[in-house]
Amino acid sequence: MSKEEVLHEQYRVEGLVMYQKHCENCHQANGKGFKKLYPALVGTNLLKRVSDQEMIHMIKFGIKADANHEFMPGNKELQAIEIAEIVTYVKDLNGVKEGIVEQKEVSRVSQ
Amino acid sequence: MFNRFSLWVLMCLSLVWVSCEQEKSLPYLGPKETKEVNGKIDTIYHQIPDFKFLNQDSAWVSQKDLEGKIYVADFFFTSCPTICPKMKTQMLRIYQRYLNNPNIQLLSHSIDPTYDQPHVLKAYANRMEVDAKKWNFVTGKKEDIYKIGQKSYMVSAQEDPNESGGFVHSGAFILVDKHRHVRGIYDGTKEPEVNQLIEDIEILLHEK
Numbered sequence A: 001m002s003k004e005e006v007l008h009e010q011y012r013v014e015g016l017v018m019y020q021k022h023c024e025n026c027h028q029a030n031g032k033g034f035k036k037l038y039p040a041l042v043g044t045n046l047l048k049r050v051s052d053q054e055m056i057h058m059i060k061f062g063i064k065a066d067a068n069h070e071f072m073p074g075n076k077e078l079q080a081i082e083i084a085e086i087v088t089y090v091k092d093l094n095g096v097k098e099g100i101v102e103q104k105e106v107s108r109v110s111q
Numbered sequence B: 001m002f003n004r005f006s007l008w009v010l011m012c013l014s015l016v017w018v019s020c021e022q023e024k025s026l027p028y029l030g031p032k033e034t035k036e037v038n039g040k041i042d043t044i045y046h047q048i049p050d051f052k053f054l055n056q057d058s059a060w061v062s063q064k065d066l067e068g069k070i071y072v073a074d075f076f077f078t079s080c081p082t083i084c085p086k087m088k089t090q091m092l093r094i095y096q097r098y099l100n101n102p103n104i105q106l107l108s109h110s111i112d113p114t115y116d117q118p119h120v121l122k123a124y125a126n127r128m129e130v131d132a133k134k135w136n137f138v139t140g141k142k143e144d145i146y147k148i149g150q151k152s153y154m155v156s157a158q159e160d161p162n163e164s165g166g167f168v169h170s171g172a173f174i175l176v177d178k179h180r181h182v183r184g185i186y187d188g189t190k191e192p193e194v195n196q197l198i199e200d201i202e203i204l205l206h207e208k
Helices: A003-022 A050-059 A080-093 A103-109 B002-022 B086-095 B120-128 B140-152 B191-205
Strands: A070-072 B033-037 B042-046 B053-055 B060-061 B072-074 B104-109 B135-138 B157-159 B167-170 B172-176 B182-185
Touching: A050 A080, A050 A103, A103 B135, B072 B086, B072 B191, B086 B172, B086 B191, B104 B140, B120 B135, B120 B167, B135 B182, B167 B172, B172 B191, B182 B191
Parallel strands: B072 B104, B104 B135
Antiparallel strands: B033 B042, B053 B060, B072 B172, B157 B167, B172 B182
16 A cells, blocks of 8 residues: 555545544435435535535535524534545545545635 | 142243233323222323424414324424434334325424424425425424423423524434324434334234
8 A cells, every 4th residue: 555545544534433423414324315405425426516625614614594594514623634534535435535635725714 | 749830830921921912002101190080080191282383384283183193293403413314314214114104194393493484394394305294394483392392292392502503302202192192202313212113103003
């Protein structure tokens, strides 16, 4: 395994753990989603529709429905590294089997 | 002699056990009252009172719509980020299993009724691809919903600004029989408990 592959694997595995803790409740195991209520993250051309930055933004800040309600809650307690791992994992689910999303990309995304 | 006797005891016990197995019945939950009628003591079981809420089609749903039916009730809100998704995946299992049995109904109460107006509930139900004929999502006056939740269905349901999403509620599924008695309360976030609920629905279906 090359150094890059090891790094990808680390991020993927850590990302899976984080995903199970923070995302799976709604988006279900392996990103398969729940009906049309909680969108699937695989098989929906996610990476063509959403850039890394947009995905990071959604995870960090959520998606608002109105002042007090959210379609998707934000995760402001998550560290940059944790979001980087989640996005790497979700991209891996979508067939991106190499490379990682860097922490600094996450830190760059602001509200 | 002793051996024969213990064998006999064992047989009796196993007979009792077998007959218990065959006549499985569910308890009546909640406070009971006793009343004397013509010198006989009658037990009055806890009952869900009359209610009237608006569903996802902006139609009234009341105890009349559920008359003679077994139903499963729960408390949720559409923007709930915590346990509701788990509850809804489990409730959907019950929905699909009894899709063609009109005697089984589902009733989900919103505990965020000011936001969860019928059109919000409608969008939610549509996204789950479920039908109001079987599964009603209802909204109403906040105090009415909290009251029926706490007093009648015996679960916690109220506002709490410290909770994520702003409300605290249990993940309970409440099984109500044809006569509005509560016959079981289950953790709707756990698959094995919902399996038990389904087994108990089968028992109620065979009850006279």
